Amino acid sequence: MGAADEAMADRRSTRPRWVTDGGLETDLIFHHGVDLPGFAAYPLLGTPLGRALLAQYYAGFAQVASRAGAGLLLETPTWRANPDWVESLGGSRSDVRRINLESVLFLAGLAEVLVADGIAPRGPGGFDGSGQGPDVRICGVIGPRGDGYLPGDRTSAEEFGDYHAAQIAAFAQSGAARVTAYTLTTVAEAVGVVQAGRSHGIAIAVSFTVETDGRLPDGTPLGEAIGALRQQAPPDDLLLNCAHPSHIAAALTPDDAWAAHVTGLRVNASRQSHAELDDAAELDEGDIADLVSEHEKLASHFPRLDIIGGCCGTDARHVAALWGVQA
Template identity: 55%
Template sequence: MTPLPQLAGRPMVTDGGLETDLIYHHDVDLPDFAAYPLVDGEHGRELLLRYYEAYVEIARRAGAGVQLETPTWRASGDWGDRLGHSAADLRRINRESVAMLARLRDDLDPLLVSGCVGPRGDGYVAGEEASPDDAARYHAPQIEAFAEGGADLVSALTMTGVGEAIGIVRAARSAGLPVAISFTVELDGRLPSGATLAEAVAAVDADAAPDYFMVNCAHPGHIAPGLAGEGAWRSRIVGLRANASERSHEELDAATELDEGDPVALARAQDALRPLLPRLALIGGCCGTDARHVAAMWGLDKI
């Protein structure tokens, strides 16, 4: 298996806030914040490919590689049940999501296709701590579909606790795929479960070490407190995907309008974290961000 370029320090662009971009900039209705049903229609696939192509262009202009996350953050069993999709439907859509992005591989090298896994529950609320065994069983079908489709790795985004993260790593290892775990944090830099980033990274590494960690779905100002203090654990964080807004998760959940902040200010706030993250290589956005924000993060005026 080819080593992941970001682990060798290769700068890698990743994409932004897919769902908020589609909802607020393209008037797309996404029940339960699920973008994966768009893969099933020609218009939806065209819209998704235009979204991803903007990030390929950012990478080309920045002289970087690119890692694209499949639009499958909600394409797992419980969410599929809510949206009327069977296990067979989900397996097919997860495979086809990988195939859709693989078509862009000729446009840039390296271009990685990452199978995107989301939390079983709410991405902003911890809920009851998941059993690693239960989490592995739950996420295995989606991860196996990514492997069948030829994904380069799995990225688990917006993880709120340790148990589910461990289960996802176990499922990815069973499927033979590299895996990244991305935690989200609250205003104080702690996970919604209450664990510090240092505690969460150490706990997952002790049981089932992923290839690397990330932090996503939080403003850089919220991530910063979580990076305070010394420790080799910070070298395990290779990627950041920041929110545009400085609002809390609770405030964002209640909001009816998009807070997209200022792209340049967001880029500066994220740059301020670089001295704390010696292996930071993979950079993109999360909720409220689009290609403008990610371009700014890479020192580009516009896209």
């Protein structure tokens, strides 16, 4: 290892502690032939077959966590379970609370089964690092109000907070360990989500997505977005998702102080842009060896990296490879 490599390695203070899942929706659509209108997975909670598919999916990542000696985050299949999307899929706004509560109950029951069967890790772990061993945590997931690849209409942080409050309140009532908002495309929405989480007394994490140039879909440089978010409403955790490691790396500069605040990565396997992925008729699973190499280079810039999973085009094979274990 050269001096430059050693310097990069020194920036990593601890090994990541939490395994999370991969590209739930793309896995179900392309590997299992499941029709997911609106790219929404939460309707599967309503049928025995759907629940069985979800249980099988999460069990694969529980095995990765056990083999990696890490904790497991079971994150609800509710990326689309916000008011606008629920209504667009034939539900009503009054269904939002029920759907999100049911998602936590489902995962809580699944966690008991996975631990009892020796598939998931068992131990008194915790997000604060005070635990004695790996554990399982149930986390509520929310997605952007609009499309995960587009910035959407200009809306204030307060309006975003009011909008997402229904989902966040349900997760707070359910006893979920925290809420993570994935694939956010603007600072305003991230600020609103954090403020809503604070008002409901639940830990909150946010995750930005970037284009191939390392900028948010609205054109804001990633470092600038992180700085603005931390100044207005610092989250408990900060993740990046739904972009290939090389796309996120495009945001790095010699003065990348923002990188010290990143605690999680859920990357895409594909190097394609969001527009290309949107138009794709077939799943681009990427090259796993290339993904691991690029992920390792990117991860070396994040000294607080604590959570590793995948996003579009990834499944348990990809996440296992990122952790250096067999799927």
